[in-house]
Structure formats: structure tokens, C-alpha cells
Amino acid sequence: MHFAGTLPLQSGAAIRAYDLAYETYGQLNADKSNAVLICHALNASHHVAGVYLDEAGRVKEKSEGWWDTMIGPGKPVDTNQFFVIGVNNLGSCFGSTGPMQLNPDTGEVYGADFPVVTVQDWVSAQARLLDALGIQTLAAVMGGSLGGMQALAWTLQYPDRVRHAVVVASAPNLTAENIAFNEVARRAIVTDPDFHGGHFYRHGVLPKRGLRIARMIGHITYLSDDVMNEKFGRQLRQAVELKPGAGERSAGPPQAGSAPSGGRALHEVTSVGAFKYSTQEVEFQIESYLRYQGDKFAEYFDANTYLLITRALDYFDPASAFGGDLSRALANASAKFLLVSFTTDWRFAPARSREIVKALLDNQRDVSYAEIDAPHGHDAFLLDDARYMGVVRSYFQSKVTP
Amino acid sequence: MHFAGTLPLQSGAAIRAYDLAYETYGQLNADKSNAVLICHALNASHHVAGVYLDEAGRVKEKSEGWWDTMIGPGKPVDTNQFFVIGVNNLGSCFGSTGPMQLNPDTGEVYGADFPVVTVQDWVSAQARLLDALGIQTLAAVMGGSLGGMQALAWTLQYPDRVRHAVVVASAPNLTAENIAFNEVARRAIVTDPDFHGGHFYRHGVLPKRGLRIARMIGHITYLSDDVMNEKFGRQLRQAVELKPGAGERSAGPPQAGSAPSGGRALHEVTSVGAFKYSTQEVEFQIESYLRYQGDKFAEYFDANTYLLITRALDYFDPASAFGGDLSRALANASAKFLLVSFTTDWRFAPARSREIVKALLDNQRDVSYAEIDAPHGHDAFLLDDARYMGVVRSYFQSKVTP
Numbered sequence: 006m007h008f009a010g011t012l013p014l015q016s017g018a019a020i021r022a023y024d025l026a027y028e029t030y031g032q033l034n035a036d037k038s039n040a041v042l043i044c045h046a047l048n049a050s051h052h053v054a055g056v057y058l059d060e061a062g063r064v065k066e067k068s069e070g071w072w073d074t075m076i077g078p079g080k081p082v083d084t085n086q087f088f089v090i091g092v093n094n095l096g097s098c099f100g101s102t103g104p105m106q107l108n109p110d111t112g113e114v115y116g117a118d119f120p121v122v123t124v125q126d127w128v129s130a131q132a133r134l135l136d137a138l139g140i141q142t143l144a145a146v147m148g149g150s151l152g153g154m155q156a157l158a159w160t161l162q163y164p165d166r167v168r169h170a171v172v173v174a175s176a177p178n179l180t181a182e183n184i185a186f187n188e189v190a191r192r193a194i195v196t197d198p199d200f201h202g203g204h205f206y207r208h209g210v211l212p213k214r215g216l217r218i219a220r221m222i223g224h225i226t227y228l229s230d231d232v233m234n235e236k237f238g239r240q241l242r243q244a245v246e247l248k249p250g251a252g253e254r255s256a257g258p259p260q261a262g263s264a265p266s267g268g269r270a271l272h273e274v275t276s277v278g279a280f281k282y283s284t285q286e287v288e289f290q291i292e293s294y295l296r297y298q299g300d301k302f303a304e305y306f307d308a309n310t311y312l313l314i315t316r317a318l319d320y321f322d323p324a325s326a327f328g329g330d331l332s333r334a335l336a337n338a339s340a341k342f343l344l345v346s347f348t349t350d351w352r353f354a355p356a357r358s359r360e361i362v363k364a365l366l367d368n369q370r371d372v373s374y375a376e377i378d379a380p381h382g383h384d385a386f387l388l389d390d391a392r393y394m395g396v397v398r399s400y401f402q403s404k405v406t407p
Numbered sequence: 408m409h410f411a412g413t414l415p416l417q418s419g420a421a422i423r424a425y426d427l428a429y430e431t432y433g434q435l436n437a438d439k440s441n442a443v444l445i446c447h448a449l450n451a452s453h454h455v456a457g458v459y460l461d462e463a464g465r466v467k468e469k470s471e472g473w474w475d476t477m478i479g480p481g482k483p484v485d486t487n488q489f490f491v492i493g494v495n496n497l498g499s500c501f502g503s504t505g506p507m508q509l510n511p512d513t514g515e516v517y518g519a520d521f522p523v524v525t526v527q528d529w530v531s532a533q534a535r536l537l538d539a540l541g542i543q544t545l546a547a548v549m550g551g552s553l554g555g556m557q558a559l560a561w562t563l564q565y566p567d568r569v570r571h572a573v574v575v576a577s578a579p580n581l582t583a584e585n586i587a588f589n590e591v592a593r594r595a596i597v598t599d600p601d602f603h604g605g606h607f608y609r610h611g612v613l614p615k616r617g618l619r620i621a622r623m624i625g626h627i628t629y630l631s632d633d634v635m636n637e638k639f640g641r642q643l644r645q646a647v648e649l650k651p652g653a654g655e656r657s658a659g660p661p662q663a664g665s666a667p668s669g670g671r672a673l674h675e676v677t678s679v680g681a682f683k684y685s686t687q688e689v690e691f692q693i694e695s696y697l698r699y700q701g702d703k704f705a706e707y708f709d710a711n712t713y714l715l716i717t718r719a720l721d722y723f724d725p726a727s728a729f730g731g732d733l734s735r736a737l738a739n740a741s742a743k744f745l746l747v748s749f750t751t752d753w754r755f756a757p758a759r760s761r762e763i764v765k766a767l768l769d770n771q772r773d774v775s776y777a778e779i780d781a782p783h784g785h786d787a788f789l790l791d792d793a794r795y796m797g798v799v800r801s802y803f804q805s806k807v808t809p
Contacts, residue, residue, distance in 0.1 A: 016684035121684040181635035233583035282418035282523040284714035312686035
């Protein structure tokens with residue numbers, strides 16, 4: 006969808022014209038009351054559900070949408086009932102206008118000149134998309150992690166346009182530790198000699214070293230210590246080479262988030278205990294896994310987009326305009342809420358979701374909250390956990406009427 | 408101390424000749440029974456206690472040993488009673504033979520050719536130092552983090568030479584998550600174009616970009632989420648610039664570990680809430696702090712040493728030769744033990760110390776264990792916490808007779 010009108014941004018800058026990539030699933034009903042907007046997290050896209058077909062009509066490998074376990078016919082967010090919209094955010098590298106595209110003011114690729122965008126800006130752009138689709142009110146807005154922040158922001162910026170907000174594995178702002186991890190990732194990218202101040206496109210290079218490091222750091226924080234020990238432990242790579250493909254993780258544009266592929270039980274592989282005694286070669290399976298994920302990510306993700314999206318995470322803090330008082334900040338929200346967190350998520354810990362729950366209850370809002378006992382850390386929000394899926398299914402069936 | 412004899416290494420390689428830098432505090436008694444060996448962690452050295460004087464006899468600024476709160480006259484490890492030895496490990500960059508020095512076989516700087524050393528190798532080298540000092544039996548061996556691993560290894564390699572082992576904030580091996588953080592740090596260093604496969608000395612450059620990233624990652628994992636929120640929270644740098652010097656952290660060779668400087672309360676500085684809206688400039692105080700720590704570390708620490716020491720951490724796993732059974736692995740230890748852990752240490756969590764306690768109790772060993780409720784994360788082992796100091800003081804006074 007092309008938007009010709011200028012979008013003013015929170016920073017004071019503006020985007021003169023822009024495109025938003027989006028996909029829809031299911032049918033919009035006659036009174037346009039069954040729309041569910043899905044907001045994406047760091048490296049995902051508008052491709053939320055379903056699969057892509059190749060020219061011969063066959064399903065493309067690994068082309069499932071990043072929340073395909075959650076959204077589809079008969080699924081927790083049932084596309085037989087709801088009209089689901091996936092939208093790619095401004096500044097992304099998966100179709101919407103972003104740093105890899107031409108700046109209409111200069112005729113050159115934006116690169117580092119792409120303006121800094123915030124969660125609030127994304128919500129403003131998403132609202133314009135809904136305007137263009139003729140949808141006044143959302144049955145629900147829903148997202149995990151950074152996507153959950155957008156869902157929360159929707160209820161504050163457009164309280165009359167949202168009936169339900171489903172906020173999964175999210176937080177009312179980042180902690181210092183979260184900002185710290187983002188900053189290290191950004192420094193790895195920015196100090197890569199191939200970054201060229203963000204104008205690497207002009208030089209025909211990509212700051213892949215930095216992107217690899219950024220992604221490796223990210224992956225560590227998405228998983229729990231427990232699940233890492235179970236999946237990898239102290240397994241040596243040498244042992245695992247006997248079983249090629251073990252430990253692979255599906256990810257890539259635009260079909261996946263950061264969820265590990267289920268099923269293959271690495272702990273079946275026994276360690277042979279023979280070290281290479283090398284500081285640079287791979288010894289442990291966890292090293293191999295992280296390098297593989299870093300390499301893959303560096304092939305498809307844009308470095309400037311990474312900087313922009315992590316910055317949007319850092320900046321999000323609806324309570325800051327209210328002296329840090331989240332209860333006052335959320336007084337404007339009139340939606341009903343479902344919040345979900347996961348016990349082993351240390352990046353967006355359950356305590357952070359409970360802060361939102363408390364602030365909503367302080368305002369006598371209708372809030373459901375589920376804390377799912379899951380071993381997978383932050384990644385759990387992308388996985389097919391029966392209790393998690395059951396909670397979302399129940400909420401939609403019992404509360405979210407089209 | 409120069410050692411002319413070849414030291415065979417766990418890898419099968421050997422070091423033909425080497426020096427160990429060491430310092431001693433207090434007096435060795437007549438029957439040489441009051442020696443306490445202190446083993447250091449990642450970026451520390453033999454300069455464990457006391458201060459250095461300049462030519463005019465004045466105390467040099469920030470020259471305190473890295474465990475000066477713990478060791479000295481009248482301190483928990485009382486140098487009026489004990490003869491304390493601090494030793495710098497092989498492969499370090501603070502005086503003992505390491506990658507920055509000449510390889511006698513080639514006449515060139517070792518660089519990446521310095522052999523991989525393990526905790527076991529360090530203990531072997533330390534034992535030779537004790538031989539040279541005429542010390543048969545240690546009253547105690549003591550260390551925190553990686554230093555605690557060395558203390559534990561001493562009780563297994565030389566059970567007859569250790570009466571007490573004090574193992575602080577340590578673990579019987581690294582978890583997958585710990586290895587993962589080490590690996591990201593190593594990749595940042597190794598993929599820095601200035602690393603040149605570890606032979607950067609020949610090129611007259613230093614892989615400072617990689618070292619900065621490595622140190623930033625390290626710092627995040629040494630602190631707890633709580634203490635980061637208390638010290639930095641979401642404070643903006645702009646606010647803090649009004650109070651120059653706030654948030655500085657003393658570190659540097661060889662006088663300090665990674666302990667934050669106490670006292671200055673950053674939470675007194677109120678945020679002004681004005682963002683720059685930039686992905687590359689510093690917005691938050693935590694970013695400024697991490698960049699500063701990274702810059703400082705890159706000035707003094709050797710990249711090859713960083714690789715070697717993190718690898719020694721990865722490899723340490725006394726249970727591996729016993730099918731993962733730590734109780735069987737520790738059956739050979741005959742020392743008495745004090746173990747100390749800190750509640751908010753997520754890098755070497757209390758549960759890891761309790762694994763060691765359990766394995767020792769399975770062998771009917773004499774074990775004391777203290778879990779200190781401290782907010783400072785892994786860094787707590789370097790800090791002057793009254794309960795922590797009290798536990799070590801009591802243990803030495805009541806159990807460790809010279």
C-alpha cells in the first residue's frame with residue numbers, strides 16, 4: 006500500500022511518502038468489525054501465517070508465516086472468524102519503506118539517513134493502513150515482544166479503535182540490561198569497517214561481521230539457560246557432526262521469527278570428549294549453532310534496520326511522560342486485555358508483564374493474565390506450546406466477538 | 408620466577424621455558440605451613456593486595472590489588488598470620504609468559520601460536536612455583552570465578568598439598584549459556600580485521616573493536632539486572648553529563664578486577680527525557696558506561712590472552728572424565744572446603760556452587776557453604792560486602808590454622 010501523505014514522526018522528522026507491505030488472512034465481514042492486527046517483533050515481517058507456493062503450485066520449503074501456529078483456519082486466532090492483517094513496519098527490510106530503499110528527497114538509498122522511528126510512529130502508520138482498508142475499529146491488536154509494545158501503544162494512541170489487546174512476552178519498557186544488550190549489538194554493527202557510517206550500500210559491501218555478532222547476542226538472550234543446557238549442554242561439535250543437520254533452527258525472511266525447530270533431540274548425541282585445543286575452531290555444539298545463526302542472519306537482514314528496530318525498543322516507555330507512573334500512563338486505555346508471559350523468559354520476564362497487569366487493574370480495566378510455565382525463554386512466544394495456544398484460543402472464543 | 412624445564416600441557420603440546428609473575432604478602436613461617444595461594448579470574452593478575460608506590464614514595468592512584476578488600480593485615484585473609492601468594496597465569500598479559508612475548512623456538516612474538524592452556528596446566532605451573540619457594544603444602548588455595556575453578560582443580564591434582572580450598576562464585580563447569588557468551592566475545596575479536604589471525608603484533612595494530620565488544624558483553628554478564636537498574640536504569644546520558652565522572656568504574660592492569668566503584672549514586676540524577684533520536688549516538692547512561700569500559704579494556708588487554716582465558720573456562724569440567732558424575736570426580740579431593748555464592752549471580756549461579764557442595768558431601772568431605780544475599784551479580788565476589796567478608800574471616804579464623 007502506497008501512502009502519498011507525509012507521516013510526521015515522534016522525533017520531529019517526517020517521511021514524505023512510503024509503502025507498507027501487508028498480508029491479510031480470512032474475510033473482512035460486512036460491518037468491518039472482525040479485523041485483528043498483528044504487530045511483529047525484531048526480525049519478523051508481515052508474513053504472519055500461511056505458506057507461499059512456487060510457480061508449480063507446490064508449498065515452498067520453510068515458507069510458513071512466523072506465527073502460523075497461532076493464526077489460521079481453526080487455530081487460536083481463527084481466520085474462519087477473523088480478518089487478520091499482518092503489516093511490516095516502517096524501517097524494516099522486508100518490503101515496507103526502509104533504509105535499503107531510495108530517499109525521494111535525494112534519489113539515493115536512505116542508509117543511515119532513514120529517520121529514527123518509534124513504536125508510536127509504527128502505530129500511526131498502521132492506523133493509516135487501517136483507514137485505507139476502511140477499518141475503523143479493531144476486534145483485537147496483538148503482538149509478542151516488541152509486537153506487544155505496539156499492541157499496548159495502540160490502546161493509548163487510538164483507544165477508541167481497539168476492543169482487545171493481546172500483549173505476549175512484552176514489557177512496559179526495556180530494563181538497563183536489555184538496553185545494554187541492544188547497545189553491544191549496535192556497536193558490533195557500527196564499528197564493523199564495512200558499515201561506513203551506515204552508507205555501506207554505496208560501497209558495495211555489507212557489515213556482516215557486526216550483524217553476525219548482533220544476532221549471536223540476540224539468540225543467547227532469546228533462549229533460557231535451561232533450554233540451552235538441554236539442547237546443547239556441553240556437547241562437542243565433533244560428536245554432532247555424526248548427525249548432520251541436528252540443531253538447525255529455521256529462520257529467515259520472511260517466513261520465521263527466531264523459534265528453534267522442534268523435534269531433533271540433541272541430547273541423544275553423546276559427547277566423545279576429545280578437544281581440539283583451539284581458541285578459534287568450533288569445539289562445542291552451541292558455538293556451531295550460534296555461528297550458523299549469525300551467518301544466516303547476516304545474509305538477509307539489513308544493518309540499518311537492526312539499529313532502527315533496537316532503538317525503537319529502547320525508546321518505548323509510555324510511563325515516561327507520567328513521571329514513570331505506569332498506572333497514570335495506562336489510564337487512557339479502554340481496551341480489554343490479555344497478557345501472557347513465560348516463566349523462563351529473562352529478556353521480558355513475567356514480572357514485567359505483571360507491571361502492566363497491575364497498572365491496568367489500578368484503572369479498573371478488564372485484564373486476563375496467563376503466566377505459562379515453559380522452558381524456552383523469550384522464544385516461547387513463537388512456539389507451539391499447548392497451554393499457551395489454549396489460553397489465546399479461549400480468550401478469542403469467549404471474549405473477542407467479531 | 409623463571410622456569411627452565413619444559414611444562415607439558417593438557418593438549419599434548421608443551422612450553423619449553425617460561426616465567427611466572429608473582430607477588431607475596433606477609434611472612435612465610437618457619438615450617439612453611441602458612442602459605443595461601445590466590446588464583447585469579449579472567450582479567451586480573453598476581454597483584455592481589457596492597458598498593459604500589461611511585462618514585463616519590465606516594466601511593467599510586469588506583470593501584471590497589473584486585474582483592475585488597477579481602478587480603479592484608481587484619482583483613483579476612485590476614486597477612487599478619489598468612490603468607491599470601493598471588494600468581495599471574497601462563498598466557499596472561501600481565502607479566503607471566505604469554506602471547507605477547509617471544510617464542511624461544513622462533514624468535515618471534517607468540518601471538519596465535521601460544522599453546523592453549525587449561526586450568527589443569529595453570530595448576531601444574533603454580534605447583535612448580537610452590538616447589539621453587541620450598542612450600543610443600545598450602546594452608547589454603549583460594550579464588551573466585553575462574554580462580555575458584557583453579558582452587559577446585561588444586562584439590563584434585565595435588566590433594567596432599569592443599570589443606571583448605573576456598574571456592575567463591577564458581578562452578579564445576581560452564582553452562583551452554585556461559586560458553587555461548589564466551590564464543591560471541593571470541594568471534595568479535597577473531598573477526599576484527601585488525602586481528603590478523605592472532606598475529607596482529609606483526610602488523611602494528613590491535614583488534615580493539617573486537618576487544619571492546621568482548622568487554623561490553625562481559626560486563627553485562629558480571630552485573631545483575633537489579634544492580635543495573637539501580638545504577639543506570641533508563642537514565643539518559645544527557646542528564647548525567649551534568650555530573651561528570653558519575654558511574655565510573657575502576658579497572659585496569661593490574662590493580663583491579665571488574666568491580667564497580669562504590670558510592671556515587673546515579674539514581675540521584677533525574678532523567679530529563681529528551682532523546683536525540685539517533686541510532687549511533689549515546690542516549691542512555693548504560694550505553695556510555697559500557698562504551699567507556701570497552702574502550703578502557705581494549706587499551707590494556709591482549710586479544711590472544713582473552714581467547715586463551717575464555718577457552719580455559721570452557722574446557723574446565725572435572726566430571727567429564729567420570730561420565731559427568733561430579734561426586735566420583737571429587738572423590739580424590741581431601742581438602743576441607745569453603746564455598747561461597749551470591750544470590751544474584753546469574754553467570755555462576757548459587758545452584759552451581761551447590762552442585763559442588765553436594766558432590767563433596769557425597770564423599771563425606773568437610774564443607775562449609777555460604778550463599779550471600781547480594782544485589783551485585785557475579786561482580787559481588789570482588790566487592791566489600793560485610794557478610795561475605797565476615798564468612799571468609801570466620802572460616803580462616805576458626806578452621807585454617809597456619
